Structure formats: structure tokens, C-alpha cells
Amino acid sequence: MIQAVDLLGFLALGLLGSVGHCVGMCSPFVLFVSRRYGRPEGGRRTAFAAQLWYTAGRIVTYAVLGALAGALGGVVELAGALFGLQRAAAVVAGGVLVVWALVALSDLVPGLDSGGSLFARVAGRLKGRVPGHPFATGLFLGFLPCGLLYSAVIAAVGRGGPVEGAAALALFGVGTAPALLSVSVADELLARHRAFVNRLSQFFLLAMGAWFLWSGLSG
């Protein structure tokens, strides 16, 4: 019998788990959100607002998963239903990161970033598919297959109902916010005015995007 975790336990799971887990796995998406939705002329405020919207989107998705886990009373059924969807989410998210990073890095290859090139046209079309608001991106990326999230969903089964499950997972999502927002703050301070750091982060996005793409395809 699974031992029940109280609501504050879910907050603690998010807080502590995100430091050791999410910072490693989800940092590329934090960097992506800042670059996609934070307008350079808007300063840090727009980037931070984008992060908050993205976080809110994730929390809503987590709450829905928690409600499902609480309602079904068993994670096996939920995991089975979500497994294919989450693999697809990993492929799409990884693909977007790769394209985004390649576009950012295309100035390293002469002629590649010109508007008429095939690469630029394909990249432009793919970029146009990215949600226009960070909240929508958060809703979608909340479905990424994440072991820590699964752990929270499994624990939410013990809460005994959809409302309790939703509240537990929402608190878990809130708990993950400080660590990821700290990554965003560090990125803003280091990359905005430092071309070298910004370039490093582009290679990081490319590598992590390829990783998510591969892991989603290979299962």
C-alpha cells in the first residue's frame, strides 16, 4: 500500500526534486521560452512574464493529470493512456528545440540564414507552428515524459479523489517554479549581453533538443 503524502509533501517534492531533477532536464525549455517570448526591447520584464505564463501552463496540465490520477485511483491506466501522447510530446518538443537552435546558429554558415534558402523557408514554417503564447507552450510541455512528474502522479493516487489529486499536482507544479525561474534569471543576466554565453546556450538547446527527439523516437 502506497504511503500517503500530504499536500505540503507535494510542494516539498516539487521544491527539492526540481533542484536536482528539473534543472537538468527542463533548462532547455526555460531558455527556449525566454528566447521565443521575451522581446529584446521589452527587457527582462517580458522574459520573466513569459516564464510565469509558461509555469502557469505547466501547473494547469499537472493539475489535470493529478485530477485524472485521483479519479482513476490507479496510475497504471493513466500511464498507459498517456504513454504514447508523452512520447509524441517529447518528439515535437525536441524537434522544435533543434529547429530553433539551428536557426539561431545558422549565421555561422554563410548563406544559410538568407530568406530564400530552403533551410530558412522550412525553419520559418516550423517556427510558425510554435504556440503564440507561453501559457499554451506550458500547457503542452506539461505533458513531457518526466520521471519526477510520474512520481508525483503516482503519489497523487493516494489522495483519493480528483480534486485532491489536482490540488496535489498543482502544488507540485508550484514547487518546481523557483528552481526553473532561477535558471531563467541566470540566463537573463549572463546571456543577454554576452554573445559567447548566448552562443553556448544555443548549442545547449541543440544538444538537448536532439536528446529529447531521440528519446521520444526510441521510447
Next chain:
Amino acid sequence: MRIRETLLGFVVLGVVLGGVFWARGRGHAPSPSASAGRSSGEDAIPDITRADGAVEVDDVRVTLSVTPRPPVAFAKSRFRVRVELDGAPLVLEDGRISFEMAMPMGEHRYAFVPADEGWQEAEVVLPTCQSGKRRWYATVEGTVAGRPTAVGFRLDLTPPGSASP
């Protein structure tokens, strides 16, 4: 201004990375006997992926078993424990099993309930990590004859839907 921002950025980054190392070190703080096993290498920890594993603590033998073999991620697995003294079963009072892996994955704690022939069991669902890690460390805890006991085991999960290797 830029230098100050860069320094501040490195401070924030340092705090984040320090937190990562702290959390990962804290994440798999082992139980006493599990610690002894791990300090002498992974092989010293009984592997229950494909066969029962047993640990002797003084004169008490703790056997852990899991079905199905190998255990599958995201599916229900039945963990059974049996504690013996000279072949006779003992009760593991307040028996529980907890799981952790190298990547911080939160708390996975289950209480054992009595089963047949001196065994105690718990129905468990374990996830895998997107990083590809599949190894979990199980710690069985409880009180045997009034003495607190904690022993460690390891197991490797099979991904759902994949053929048994």
C-alpha cells in the same frame, strides 16, 4: 553594469548548481546496510531483477522478491519480503519499502501487508526517468524482534511494451 550583471549571473548560476549537487547527494542517502553495500560497489547489493535477493543482518535473513521478473515500469509489481531466524519466519513489524534512484525521483514509500507463509507484500508502481536511468534501489525497513532493521537491494526496470531482454 555588464560586469556587475555577469557576476550576479554567475552567483545565481552557482547557487542553482550548488543546489543540484546538494539535492543529488541528498536524493539517494542510503540506509545503513544499503550504504555498506554500495560503498563496496554495486555488485555487493543483491539484485532482485531476475531472482530473489537475500541479505543477512547478524543472524536474521531478509529475502526480497518481485514479480513479474523483470519488473516493468509503470506497471504494478508485487514486492514480497520474508524475514527468517534459523529458517523460521519472523514478523517484520511496521514493515515498509522505499525506492530511490541516482536521479532524484521523489518519495516512493509503501507499507507491507501480511501475505501467505510468513511473507509480507506491497503492490508498487515505479516510473522510469527520461534520462534513460532504469536502476532503482530498494530499502526494506522495519523492526525485527524489537530491533530496527534496514537492508538494501537493487533492481532494473524494463520499459513498458518492450520485449523482456
